[in-house]
Amino acid sequence: MRILLSNDDGVHSPGLIALYEGLEGIGELEVVAPDRDHSGASNALTLSRPLTVEKHPNGYHSVDGTPTDCVHLAVNGLFDEPFDRVVSGINTHANLGDDIIYSGTVAAATEGRHLGLPAIAVSLVNSGHFHYDTAARVVRVLLESDRPLALGPRSILNVNVPDVPWSELKGFRVTRLGHRGRAEGAVPMTCPRGKQRYWIGAAGEGGDAGPGTDFQAIKEGYVSITPVHVDMTRHEAMSRLADWVDELNTGEVDPS
Template structure:
């Protein structure tokens, strides 16, 4: 099996190194990742300048672009062979609820949405993960990903991926299939004046998790709930954002107007 690994923390990030080491028993592992951190780039592609993939070691490439660029290049001509699976991560920090809109980790995984096996976005969720500097800090999460793949990935409809959040706890309590939770509005921006007298702004922190049970999902919890209770959260998410619950109603309304 040929496995492509990308991320948004950069090619030298400890999370991607731990993931590559854990997955090597499963087949050929190729890392193609941004040359530096590209968090928050979602599914952005670079269209205003050329991309420059540079091989820095055997099966390790750095790209002067976004996480999605890395997967796009890899699947569209950078290599003379095809990949069987795309895994993005391990991200340093959670990607829960509304985070998936902005996440470069998730954006990279979505570039692999058309493969036969569903792509996987993997994040380590905890309060201190930004301080982790060594691959061994991510090894429990990396081993979980190895086992998840080795046992045979569950099937998903086309254009779906798995968004996986692994809590930073000494002992994992198990795995829960979850739905995507919600956050409150983001915290206010912070305004400052730089040394040259210009007004600058820092984007605020993410909003808090919202307890919003989903209709009809009486036995399924949110991704926030799973991680908060020590469980790995596995959420199937899709590219199609159409709200089919209201589609027919809106169609009828506009038909009457027309």
């Protein structure tokens, strides 16, 4: 099994290193990751310039681009041998609920899925203890399962792991995405040259964090596993919208 590892925190991040070390021996591993932190990059693809790839002494490859760039290049040009799957992470913080809209970690996984490969995004819900080894072991358990999992097209697993030792995990839960409340306001600051600047405010707390959500599973000490389908169509609104459009089509149109 050939596995492509990537992330959005950069090629030197401790989570990526822990993931590589935790998966050693499970198959042939290749690392292609951004040359710097690209948290919040979402699915951005660099189309305005060529990309530079550098191979490091430890065998990892870095790209001066986004997480999506990394997976796209790795699958579509850097290597002669094809990959069997993509694992993105271990992200240094949670990717719960609405976080996945912005997450470069999740984007790297979805790019792998767009290119036909099963993919997992994994994040550590960091509480300051940095138990990356726990998250890496979770991924290994998922990959070594005797029962192959078929999610269907355009689907990935979004995995969040509590920041605790392996022995303290309560287990695994299948969850739905919760929703965060409104983000905190932008934080103003003054740069050394006297100009006004702003930091983006912190993400909101869980606005929908009840039973069945990824937030609730983490709160109770469980690994959260959410199947994510990259189809943004709101299917339950189709019928209502169709009725509304029919009224537009049958109504009189003012030529003015």
